[in-house]
Amino acid sequence: MTVRDIRAVSTIRVTGWKAAYSGLVPTSYLDGLSVEADAEWRTKTFAADPLVQNVVAEDDRDVVGWGVLGPCRDDDAENEAGEIYALYVAPARIGTGAGRTLMDALIARAGEAGFATLTLWVIAGNRRARRFYERAGFRFDGTRADWPVEDTSVPEVRYARTVADPR
Numbered sequence: 001m002t003v004r005d006i007r008a009v010s011t012i013r014v015t016g017w018k019a020a021y022s023g024l025v026p027t028s029y030l031d032g033l034s035v036e037a038d039a040e041w042r043t044k045t046f047a048a049d050p051l052v053q054n055v056v057a058e059d060d061r062d063v064v065g066w067g068v069l070g071p072c073r074d075d076d077a078e079n080e081a082g083e084i085y086a087l088y089v090a091p092a093r094i095g096t097g098a099g100r101t102l103m104d105a106l107i108a109r110a111g112e113a114g115f116a117t118l119t120l121w122v123i124a125g126n127r128r129a130r131r132f133y134e135r136a137g138f139r140f141d142g143t144r145a146d147w148p149v150e151d152t153s154v155p156e157v158r159y160a161r162t163v164a165d166p167r
Helices: 003-020 027-031 035-045 098-112 127-135
Strands: 053-058 063-071 081-089 117-123 139-149 152-162
Touching: 003 035, 003 053, 003 063, 003 081, 053 098, 063 098, 081 098, 098 117, 117 127, 117 139, 127 152
Parallel strands: 081 117
Antiparallel strands: 053 063, 063 081, 117 152, 139 152
16 A cells, blocks of 8 residues: 555545444444545554555556554454454455455465464454455454444454464
């Protein structure tokens, strides 16, 4: 990913949230998401942490997906644990292999960065994403958390895998 990709990544993130989290996250929160605000924040923070790696998937012309990983942020994380912070594909491109390509790239980069394990958090009710992560070798590790969104508590679950695991 480069700075030139930020607008496309923000568009994918915001449209991805609205498509994937409808009915799982309060509508008012999703309606408040803005590509402009996301792009502004992303521009300010892009490359701020050298341990965080952003990658994009592209077709012949456009960015069609985005993923980001870095050190695991969980309190119980081991030193060699990485975390996939986000992985989104443009809603119209879901099922085309872009997500799988991004996941493979993130796992490879995790290995290159020296991470032995990878975690990620997913909204518990997001069954499509959970199936995708399970096909990529991730398993629910028993850890749950509630994400406070406005006046709602959105349940999340943590998935994990070793970096060297085959699918």
